[in-house]
Amino acid sequence: MVIGQFISSRFVPLYPHQQVAEALASMHNQHVQELPVVAEDHFTYLGIATEAQLNDFPPTLRIGEIPMGEHKPAISIQANLFDALRVYQQNQLSVIPVLDEAEHYVGTVTMDKLLEGLAKMMNVQEPGAIIQLQMAAHDYMLSDIARLAELNDVRILNISTLYDSTRDIVNVYLKTNRMDVQALVATYARYHYQVVQVYAQESPIDSLRDNYDMLMNYINM
Structure with a gap:
């Protein structure tokens, strides 16, 4: 752009x-x-x-x-x-x-x-989870990270990196096209990538269910 x-x-x-x-x-x-x-x-x-x-x-x-x-x-x-x-x-x-x-x-x-x-470049308007990985700088290989995503049928819409020079650490933020990325997260962990955080928006159904459960708990008090 x-x-x-x-x-x-x-x-x-x-x-x-x-x-x-x-x-x-x-x-x-x-x-x-x-x-x-x-x-x-x-x-x-x-x-x-x-x-x-x-x-x-x-x-x-x-x-x-x-x-x-x-x-x-x-x-x-x-x-x-x-x-x-x-x-x-x-x-x-x-x-x-x-x-x-x-x-x-x-x-x-x-x-x-x-x-x-x-925001447009990072596809923030598209639904999908964000996965934060952390690794030593010498272990950062974008091709490997993308390959593991493809193996789990997940498309990476955007990749951002943040390099910590004091620790020689790279934080990698992956914007995906899916909300359910548990299998991919497990794969990254299996390949010794540190999964720091997974940011996934709650679906309307999950949110409604949570609110219903909270109401029932309140009524039963």
């Missing part, structure tokens, strides 16, 4: 002719703590102005008189979702400016949009 799919045009950027007070009001009205600054030609990206930064200047000072600095965080319209997440993590921005191939400003992408895209 490229960033071009997640561009939002609802945030109005700041312009050099605007005063600090007006810029702060714009941030407040748009519920953000920073906004991109764009030249009067509407496409030359000048940098990011933050609420904390603007609070240090007189209200009547124009934005164009404030030094933007050399650091101009932005993401290319052709970049992928993970590049945008990296820019967000490095800069902690509520909105990330997006530039086209000519480095012209075309809009912004928000964290909400990034999470939406990430």
Whole structure:
């Protein structure tokens, strides 16, 4: 997924002719703590102005008189979702400016949009259990993990890993296409994978049965 799919045009950027007070009001009205600054030609990206930064200047000072600095965080319209997440993590921005191939400003992408895209990539909307495995880094073989799933007639919809460098341990999160994964979990354990946790949503029937049992227990007290 490229960033071009997640561009939002609802945030109005700041312009050099605007005063600090007006810029702060714009941030407040748009519920953000920073906004991109764009030249009067509407496409030359000048940098990011933050609420904390603007609070240090007189209200009547124009934005164009404030030094933007050399650091101009932005993401290319052709970049992928993970590049945008990296820019967000490095800069902690509520909105990330997006530039086209000519480095012209075309809009912004928000964290909400990034999470939406990430959710689609991870197939979180699809029903299925999530299995967390843990193993030494030298034991991590994706092909073996996938092969065992196939042997149990389970499809892996998404795989995420989290590496713990302090212990040289890899945590592997498998999003599956089935809720009943007991056989697969037993297989992983048999092949000496540590099964840390299984996250499986309760079916409506199971939930109804549990609620009924709780009601009967209450009545019989």
